[in-house]
Amino acid sequence: MADWDLKKLRILRTLHELGTVTATAEALHMTPSAVSQQLTGLARALGVTLLEAHGRRVRLTDAAELVLRHAEAVFAQLERADAELLGYLRGEAGQVRVGAFSTAIPALVVPAVQELRRTRPGLSVVVREAEAEAAYELLAEGSVDLALSLAAHAPTPRDPKFSRVALLADPLDVALPAGHRLAAEPGLRLADLADEPWIFGSSGPWSQITTAACESAGFVPEQAHAAADWSAIWAMVAAGMGVALVPRMAMAGGIGAFGRGGAAPAGRGGREGVALRVLSGDQPRRHVIAAARRGSEEAPGLARVLAALRKAAAAQPPEE
DSSP, rough: OOOOOHHHHHHHHEEEEEEEESHHHHTOOHHHHHHHHHHHHHHHHHHHEEEETTTTEEEEHHHHHHHHHHHHHHHHHHHHHHHHHHGGGSSSSSEEEEOOOHIIIIIIIIHHHHHHHHHHHTTTEEEEEHHHHHHHHHHTTTTOOOOEGGGGGSSOOOOTTTTEEEEEEEEEEEEEEETTTTTTTTTOOOGTTTTTTEOOOSSSHHHHHHHHHHTTOOOOOEEEEOOOOOHHHHHHHHHOOOOOOEEEHHHHTTTTTTTTBOOOOOOOOOBBTTTOOOOSSSSOOOEEEEEEEEEEGHHHHHHHHHHHHHHHHHHHHHHH
16 A cells, blocks of 8 residues: 655645745745655655656646545545544634634624624634635635635635635625715616726725726726725725725724714715715625635534624625
8 A cells, every 4th residue: 555644745735736846845844855855755655756847847747636636535534533523622612713804803703703702602713814815825824724705815616625605795885975976876886986086905805806896887997096994995085086895894894984974875874074875786795705624614613613603794784
């Protein structure tokens, strides 16, 4: 029987993910020569060629791809074994580390933690803020046990390393200056704002979500100002500098709390100098998901955190 060395298999998987020996060595805190030696030893133990030259780099052979397909099943089974061992604690104790993007923390993670403090006081939840894409990197390297991210910026459901759970479809509303000519327009659609100056981040998930929503409505938004901080976006909208899409979850989390005199047409809250409108005709959404390393979602503590997150998601304001 071939010698399936788990440590060396993890090195091979990391090389497959990152593409180069140098990047693999950096990620695993090894030297490139140590990575090469480990993979040479694995190839010798399995009796197959795992790597072949490809220009100045190496690439995995078909045999290596076959090895990895089986290795993923082994890693998932080991995660399940860990989950069963944790089952002795019945989910009443232990620690679950959660990585989540900023607006998910006040809207979903904090209510979930508060619920668990009441019902499972021995279960500790440690929260780490991370951008949607970075949350998956933390999950893959084992720095967090659960990642809250956006479906558009996550690995596909076919990725064998992760299990994904849909939490909610978060509607996107539009923030306009309170005195805007369309602030009280009935049946406002996103396409009605095609000629407006827009405010959104210069890069990252929110920039991509804004441009994708506008493109689906038939236009490319003119970016007048770049900002990622919600307070900055609100201030610029209130000053009449442009319009912006706002996730409903950000409002539920308290980011968009409004002061006296705020305009609030169409049943949505606003902030002083800002009108927040529901795009009832073509409501864009961003899809929020939770992900865990495949097999680990069966751990009782992690399962309880997932259940609390689902409850928090179900308590979000209904679509209008």
